[in-house]
Amino acid sequence: MRHYRHDHPERGTLRLVIDTDELVRRNAGFAASGAQVGLPLLSTGNLRLIGCVDPRVDPSHVLGLAAGDAVVMRNVGGRVTPAALRSWAMLAKVVEARSHGRPPPGGQMVVLHHTDCGITDLAPYPDLLAEFFEIPAASLEQKAVLDPYASVAIDVELMRRAMPPAVRVSGLVYDVDTGLVQVVVP
Incomplete structure (x- = not known):
């Protein structure tokens, strides 16, 4: 009820x-x-995903993932921040420990941003965003907070530099009006 x-x-x-x-x-x-x-504890596949905390955009739901299919991390905007990268590094150590030092080869990392994201409402608060991204407020324009298509490309590049070379990194944008994802960075 x-x-x-x-x-x-x-x-x-x-x-x-x-x-x-x-x-x-x-x-x-x-x-x-x-x-x-x-x-x-380890996912059954090779998929890792970072997405937004917006309740309309639960990555598992909108991408049809079942429990255990992927490791999913969520934060404001689904952004690749230093804190998110530290968490991914910690998760890699968990995988290493559970795999007895032999982590599974390769993998797929997906960065999922979406239209009508609440992070755009934070643009009037540059100090808050600067703290979130751990950058000077004067550098916020580099984060493309107002454009999910540009921001997903920026975050894919950050993730590609952080992940082992065998991990493929791609970027999707989910349209909250249509329910469809678009591949922005294959």
Whole structure:
């Protein structure tokens, strides 16, 4: 049963309320399905993906991925930041440990940006964005915050420099209006 709350009773606006009790109820259904049984810590494929935290753009959902298909990281804008690169480096060490020092060869890294991203609303806050990207505010133009097609190309290049040569890196932009992805960087 879905629970709704009136945010603006005078306008009749309802908002879905998902509280802890609702999460526990949903989790019971998930656990009963057995979908999680036997999943290894390492993904079953070679796919790694970085995408945005926007609830409209859950990478697993919009790309048809099942649990265990990929390692998915999400942050504001799906951006490749120094913090994201540090996290990927840590994950590589986890893979190395679980693979007894023999990480699987190759792989695919996908950078997924999207249209109508909330990161564009942060443009009036250059100090906040500069801190996020760990760059001087004067260098923010290089990040193409207002253009997902340009920003995904920038981030693919950063990721290509950070990943081992055997890892292929590509960039997609998801259109929130059509539900389709476009390959921007093959």
